[in-house]
Amino acid sequence: MCSRLIIPIVLLLLTACGHVEETRSARQQQATEFNQRAQRAFQRGEYQAAAAFYENALQLDVAVENVNGIAINMLNLSRVNQMLGRTALALRYLDSLLEDRALHYPPVHLAAAAAQKSLLLLQENDAAGAMVWVDKAAAYCTADCNLSGVIDNTRANIALQANDGGKALYWSERAAAVNKGAAPLEYANSLRLMASARLLKNEPDTVPGLLEEALDIDKSLGLPEKIRQDLLLLAQAHEKLGRIELAAQFRDRASRIAATALK
Amino acid sequence: MKLPIYNQRLLAIEKRTQRFMLGAVVVLLLVLMMIAVKQDYFHRSTTILFFTPNAQGLSKGMAVKFIGFKVGSVENVSMQSNATVQVEVSLDNEYVHLIGQDAKARLVKEALVGESVVEIIPGSQQVKQVSRNSVLEFERGQDASNVVENLAGQLQPILNDVHQITSGMSNPNGDFQQALKNLNQATGGFRETAKEFTQLGVSSNKAMDRINSSLGTLDQAIPKLVDKADATLDNVQSATSDIKKITNESAAEIPSLVRNSNALVQDGQETLGGVKKSWLLNGLFPEPEEQVLPVDGYVPLKQQ
Numbered sequence: 001m002c003s004r005l006i007i008p009i010v011l012l013l014l015t016a017c018g019h020v021e022e023t024r025s026a027r028q029q030q031a032t033e034f035n036q037r038a039q040r041a042f043q044r045g046e047y048q049a050a051a052a053f054y055e056n057a058l059q060l061d062v063a064v065e066n067v068n069g070i071a072i073n074m075l076n077l078s079r080v081n082q083m084l085g086r087t088a089l090a091l092r093y094l095d096s097l098l099e100d101r102a103l104h105y106p107p108v109h110l111a112a113a114a115a116q117k118s119l120l121l122l123q124e125n126d127a128a129g130a131m132v133w134v135d136k137a138a139a140y141c142t143a144d145c146n147l148s149g150v151i152d153n154t155r156a157n158i159a160l161q162a163n164d165g166g167k168a169l170y171w172s173e174r175a176a177a178v179n180k181g182a183a184p185l186e187y188a189n190s191l192r193l194m195a196s197a198r199l200l201k202n203e204p205d206t207v208p209g210l211l212e213e214a215l216d217i218d219k220s221l222g223l224p225e226k227i228r229q230d231l232l233l234l235a236q237a238h239e240k241l242g243r244i245e246l247a248a249q250f251r252d253r254a255s256r257i258a259a260t261a262l263k
Numbered sequence: 264m265k266l267p268i269y270n271q272r273l274l275a276i277e278k279r280t281q282r283f284m285l286g287a288v289v290v291l292l293l294v295l296m297m298i299a300v301k302q303d304y305f306h307r308s309t310t311i312l313f314f315t316p317n318a319q320g321l322s323k324g325m326a327v328k329f330i331g332f333k334v335g336s337v338e339n340v341s342m343q344s345n346a347t348v349q350v351e352v353s354l355d356n357e358y359v360h361l362i363g364q365d366a367k368a369r370l371v372k373e374a375l376v377g378e379s380v381v382e383i384i385p386g387s388q389q390v391k392q393v394s395r396n397s398v399l400e401f402e403r404g405q406d407a408s409n410v411v412e413n414l415a416g417q418l419q420p421i422l423n424d425v426h427q428i429t430s431g432m433s434n435p436n437g438d439f440q441q442a443l444k445n446l447n448q449a450t451g452g453f454r455e456t457a458k459e460f461t462q463l464g465v466s467s468n469k470a471m472d473r474i475n476s477s478l479g480t481l482d483q484a485i486p487k488l489v490d491k492a493d494a495t496l497d498n499v500q501s502a503t504s505d506i507k508k509i510t511n512e513s514a515a516e517i518p519s520l521v522r523n524s525n526a527l528v529q530d531g532q533e534t535l536g537g538v539k540k541s542w543l544l545n546g547l548f549p550e551p552e553e554q555v556l557p558v559d560g561y562v563p564l565k566q567q
Contacts, residue, residue: 024550028281032551032552035553035554036551036554039554039556042556057553061553068492068553069553070529071555072553072554072555073553075555075556075558076555076556079556079558079559080556102497109555112555112558115558115560116558119558119559119560119561119562122562123562126319127370147558150558150559150560151560152560155559157560157562161562175560185557186557186559186560189560190558192561195307225563226561235411
């Protein structure tokens with residue numbers, strides 16, 4: 001019995017030894033290095049430097065036709081240009097990804113690009129265009145796609161811009177259920193949207209609780225603009241609850257963050 | 264009936280024990296043979312000697328190399344009655360004909376942090392080859408610390424000279440400053456005289472005398488100044504030539520040190536890369552991949 005087992009075990013071990021690690025070209029490794037340096041710069045809020053590194057990574061990926069890398073760095077360049085306030089350029093990067101007929105990008109990246117485009121159009125007050133692209137994002141988001149929380153949040157944002165508190169609350173609650181425990185950044189967005197929807201519906205009682213939770217997450221992630229927005233919404237909620245002094249304190253805290261002009 | 268069977272079994276056990284013992288002896292002999300081969304007991308060699316004031320860096324078993332190939336090893340390092348150190352080197356006979364009596368033994372380090380080896384520097388080929396107990400000349404090669412130490416030792420007096428020159432030049436009572444003062448005074452006197460000459464327009468003879476006197480002072484001061492300047496330039500030139508000399512001396516050592524350290528770092532990186540890729544450890548070091556920034560479903564406040 002034992003001797004019968006030994007042969008498969010030895011063969012298994014030999015197979016493991018013979019496993020050849022997939023090798024990547026020096027150019028591809030260099031692209032990865034640029035991408036990682038860009039990620040670090042982005043996390044530190046050095047968006048200009050991040051854009052330069054992503055461009056280098058993209059150039060290398062294009063040169064070796066690394067389709068996955070091209071999609072990743074196009075998406076990243078769109079994000080970083082959005083942070084730099086260059087919305088038109090951010091949209092151009094997304095369009096060149098979404099309208100490329102020569103290369104076939106993985107659907108998960110196309111879903112991300114469509115969702116990103118929807119958010120940018122919403123930022124430009126184009127709710128109709130945002131709706132079109134969020135639907136496309138949902139269509140692309142099938143297997144191996146973890147963007148459903150983002151898509152629901154985008155729908156909640158669209159509803160909020162249309163002053164539809166009921167729909168905004170529905171989509172944001174759905175998004176919160178998906179994002180909780182999976183994506184803290186997106187969960188905080190869901191909480192903020194839930195709070196905004198409740199304020200729109202004139203139901204401020206539970207709003208401070210939601211926003212305190214969002215504030216804790218945003219502080220842990222170090223996102224000044226979102227912290228400021230949490231504080232402003234908290235001020236609004238306390239005002240509606242008749243706590244004028246507390247509301248003033250939150251406004252004061254928000255204005256101090258605004259003075260730093262950091263995103 | 265039972266006794267013969269018992270005896271037969273005993274005989275069988277005895278035979279098996281004998282075979283086992285025989286096998287063990289064969290294995291033991293093989294091991295001894297391998298040790299002997301490894302220790303070069305079957306290898307014919309010639310012992311040569313060299314002497315050194317101290318045994319630092321020398322040890323028994325150390326490799327002996329000739330034009331980069333191992334040709335022997337240090338057999339023994341012993342202290343002599345006159346407090347010198349005798350080093351016995353065992354050279355493989357097949358290489359002995361390549362080494363002349365005027366060859367030198369040099370203690371060198373193979374890399375910046377590598378092992379020390381004794382390197383045989385070939386002599387002239389016309390000279391008779393070494394034989395048993397031939398004595399070679401010994402010298403120590405420079406390692407990184409020696410080079411740096413020598414460089415520092417040779418730079419120190421130059422720095423002292425430069426310091427002395429600059430402090431001499433800045434000292435208000437020093438020759439250089441005094442000469443400048445003299446020159447300044449002389450030009451001041453000259454200017455005054457010229458002024459008097461133009462303004463008064465009289466006593467031209469007196470003024471001319473003063474001019475002559477000022478020019479005389481200038482005549483005295485200028486050669487002095489030129490001498491000082493010459494001396495200063497000589498010192499600077501001497502310092503420069505010292506630096507050039509040291510640079511030339513170190514030129515041969517420093518690039519090799521830099522090359523060695525570069526090679527060392529590259530080796531280290533390659534080794535680490537190899538270790539990371541080995542199937543036992545590659546799970547611990549995942550290959551980095553390009554990362555996508557998460558899509559942020561957030562729309563800034565002003566638009567809401």
